[in-house]
Amino acid sequence: MKENKYKYILLSLLFMFAVPTMAQQLKKASAAKAKSMISTIAKYSKAMSAMTANFTQKSSFSFMDEPVVSYGSMVYNAPLKLEWIYTKPYKYTFVIEGNKVTTKSGKHTSTMDLSANSMFKSISKMAFSSINGDSFTSNRDFTVTMYTRGNYWVGVLTPRSEAMKNRLKNVTIEYDPAIHNVRKIDMTHKNGDFIAIEFKNIKTSTHKTCK
DSSP: OHHHHHHHHHHHHHTTTOOOOOGGGOEEOOHHHHHHHHHHHHHHHHHEEEEEEEEEEEEEOTTOSSOEEEEEEEEEETTTEEEEEEEESSOEEEEEETTEEEEEETTEEEEEEGGGOHHHHHHHHHHHHHHHSHHHHOOSSEEEEEEEETTEEEEEEEEOSHHHHTTEEEEEEEEETTTTEEEEEEEEETTSOEEEEEEEEEEEEESSOOO
16 A cells, blocks of 8 residues: 555656657757767756756546646755745645655655665656656666757657556656756656646756856
8 A cells, every 4th residue: 555655656756757758849850960969968956966946737637527737846855855845725745765755745654665666767767867867868778859840959769668558648848048058848648648837936056156
């Protein structure tokens, strides 16, 4: 029962930020442009040591009558800590640090060892790579196709493994080159379920200055 609880929470994390990708607004980048975009993203992502942001999350699952909108803040500290703090309509904290996942709700705190479950560990890795830019630069788990949409760069990630394909249709990460950071991450579940998160008030610190 406890494992099912964590499974739901982690799958929610995996499918967060998801909205249906509006492909008609995307313009595919040339091979040279895509290479340049990914190189730039890798450069700034590698330099980032921390990130904070506010977020708005819209969740829609098949068992829900209508989407639910939540609000909160996110804190990322490279390389292994990611914290989601929900403040409205309910208060809830979800923290991944190293191989541990900790949830806090009121006075209740629960912790699970990710290393004991390969699927949960994979989901945790996906959450980090979406924030730190590794999803663009590592093609081990996904096939990456780069696009532009207005002033933003968009990477559409298609899972390679059958196990991931059974859960996830695609991941769309929208990157703002003006601030050198991810502003949206869209994931769509195979059955059409999605969660949508948009970041605002993004602040970052770096290990070194990028030029």
